[in-house]
Amino acid sequence: MIQTNSVITLKKGKNIEYIQFNSLLELGIKHAYTLKNENLNFSHKNLELEKNSYKVICEELSLDYRMITKSKQNHTNNVKVIEKPYSTEELIDIDGLITNKKGIILSSTNADCILYLIYDKSKKIIANVHSGWRGTYKRIIENAISEMKNKFNSNPKDIIICICPSIRKCHFEVSEDVKDMFESKFNFIEEKFIEKGAIKDGKQKYNIDTIKLNNKLLADLGIPVDNIIDSGLCSVCNHDKINSYRIDGKQFKLGTALITLE
Ligand SMILES: [Zn+2]
Numbered sequence: 001m002i003q004t005n006s007v008i009t010l011k012k013g014k015n016i017e018y019i020q021f022n023s024l025l026e027l028g029i030k031h032a033y034t035l036k037n038e039n040l041n042f043s044h045k046n047l048e049l050e051k052n053s054y055k056v057i058c059e060e061l062s063l064d065y066r067m068i069t070k071s072k073q074n075h076t077n078n079v080k081v082i083e084k085p086y087s088t089e090e091l092i093d094i095d096g097l098i099t100n101k102k103g104i105i106l107s108s109t110n111a112d113c114i115l116y117l118i119y120d121k122s123k124k125i126i127a128n129v130h131s132g133w134r135g136t137y138k139r140i141i142e143n144a145i146s147e148m149k150n151k152f153n154s155n156p157k158d159i160i161i162c163i164c165p166s167i168r169k170c171h172f173e174v175s176e177d178v179k180d181m182f183e184s185k186f187n188f189i190e191e192k193f194i195e196k197g198a199i200k201d202g203k204q205k206y207n208i209d210t211i212k213l214n215n216k217l218l219a220d221l222g223i224p225v226d227n228i229i230d231s232g233l234c235s236v237c238n239h240d241k242i243n244s245y246r247i248d249g250k251q252f253k254l255g256t257a258l259i260t261l262e
Pocket residue numbers: 168169170171234235236237238
């Protein structure tokens with residue numbers, strides 16, 4: 001069940017339910033992560049429905065939906081600093097957006113992948129990062145924080161990282177080849193982030209904790225552990241409320257995470 005707690009607030013709007021992070025609310029940052037709704041889908045495959053979906057959430061937050069900037073995500077580790085609103089077609093193969101410009105609404109979408117809403121409270125910079133397992137493997141979160149450091153001189157101690165609902169270790173099950181990929185690439189990590197899982201069709205499965213893995217990368221970049229704010233919500237465990245590709249299959253819809261500076 002999803003409910004308001006010390007980390008998140010559940011908001012019930014006119015036509016939409018969404019969650020917000022209390023720490024961003026306290027800092028006056030407008031943002032949202034949308035919950036499942038049969039009339040909403042933030043997929044770029046149906047442009048009319050996509051536009052209407054953004055209109056609904058933007059109206060709810062008193063934002064101008066024409067300021068939405070959403071890249072064509074492709075599980076890359078590419079991040080881009082945004083100086084003006086772009087169309088999706090202008091931002092191909094980009095999975096992380098950063099801006100210090102007021103009014104631009106950074107959007108990302110998911111159905112199981114991790115989405116990070118990021119805020120540098122000192123330099124007033126926001127970022128929105130899509131990190132599915134492929135993006136995690138390619139360490140996109142490092143690229144995003146490094147870009148904030150290099151372009152804006154961000155101090156990691158000022159950066160708040162909010163982790164939206166995504167698939168979690170409890171349901172992120174992979175086969176041996178993916179387990180081996182992660183194990184060899186991240187063998188410097190001492191903490192255990194891979195566990196032996198079930199045996200299916202005679203094959204050993206493994207569960208990977210991609211949140212924990214990214215948290216370690218963030219810690220190595222100097223982000224204090226208290227600055228990492230995790231909704232703690234698994235999209236599969238909460239699939240009645242959260243879009244999940246693993247559960248919904250071909251019928252899956254995309255939710256969005258939005259963040260803007262005013
Ligand atoms: Zn789960």
